[in-house]
Amino acid sequence: MAIDMKPEVQIDTNYYKITGIRQLTEHAFILSLPKIRFRFVAGQHVSLSIPGDYQSREYSIYxxxxxxxxxxxxxxxxxxxxxxxxxHLKVGDMVEVHGPFGKFGLDEKNLETHKHVFIASGxxxxxxxxxxxxNPGLDYQVIHGVRYTNEAYEKDHYDADKFLLCTSRDPKxxxxxxxxxxxxxxxxxKNTxxxxxxxxxxxxxSMEILREKGFERENINVEVYF
Structure with missing residues (x-):
């Protein structure tokens, strides 16, 4: 659901040199780029492409x-x-960044009055x-669904009592x-x-489950990956 955002941010297209790569699992990693001139609202995404390649993909900003x-x-x-x-990219390689895009973000009108429950897969x-x-001080809970425990990406970045991991293929x-x-x-x-x-x-x-629990669509914000 589109929600009111902070003031409109500038959309920019730039080439960026990769400054760091954090390998989280065998298949998951974080690309780190310099932030020069780049402004965004938490929840937005960018389109990444590799110079000389004809395809691009969208990724939420981490x-x-x-x-x-x-x-x-x-x-x-x-x-x-x-x-x-x-x-297969390395530190020093270039990527092209388009954006930011999207209106997925915190519900500003309920920022201080409600608990914010983040439900994510992968x-x-x-x-x-x-x-x-x-948003330091935010009243939140993360519910993260993965197959294996090692896919709880940088779990230690969240308050321990506010992060709940659901694993479908191991008991940990x-x-x-x-x-x-x-x-x-x-x-x-009810104030969630x-x-x-x-x-x-x-x-x-999840939307159907929440609806059955009595929560209206106006309090459910969605970003579909695929």
Whole structure:
């Protein structure tokens, strides 16, 4: 759902030199770029391309609004075209950044009065990392659904009591099972804003579960990855 945002940000296109790569798992990593002249609102995304390549992909911004670098979280897709190329880039290589784009962001009108529950599958965690890091003191909870515990990307960046990990293929998460199974059992305060980001099946199933719990569409904000 489109929501009111902070003042309009400038859309820019620039070439950026990769300044750092953080490998999180065998297939997931963070590209770090210099943030010169780049302004965005937490929750927005950018389009990345590699000079000389004809394709591009959209990635949610992972870093904080006031951070020193512009960062994106990438997972290599097995058999994919673009993400394996990103994985083979090295510090010093160039990428082209278009954006920022999108109106996915914190619900400003309920920022101080509501709890903000971030529901993510896989790399759908990225915009929520940006929102949490950009808003110290925010009343939030992250519910992250993954297959294995090692996919809880930089879990230590969140308050320990505000991050709940659902693992579908190992018993080491806070909840063993799919994210949607947890939502069915969970209780939420009526003054809650929900934010969903990840694959479309998870999002549509979660929206239905929340609707059955009495939450209206106006309090459910969505960013669909695929």
């Amino acid at each position: 870093s904080a609004e006031g951070g020193e670098n512009l960062e994106v979280l990438v997972k290599e897709v097995d058999g994919g075209y673009f993400s394996p190329k990103l994985k 790399t759908g965690l990225a915009p929520f990392h940006s929102m949490v890091k950009s 998460g806070d909840f063993q099972g799919r994210l949607t199974e947890y939502l069915k059992k969970a209780d939420f305060d 804003c929900f934010y969903l980001c990840g694959n479309s099946d998870m999002i549509f199933d």
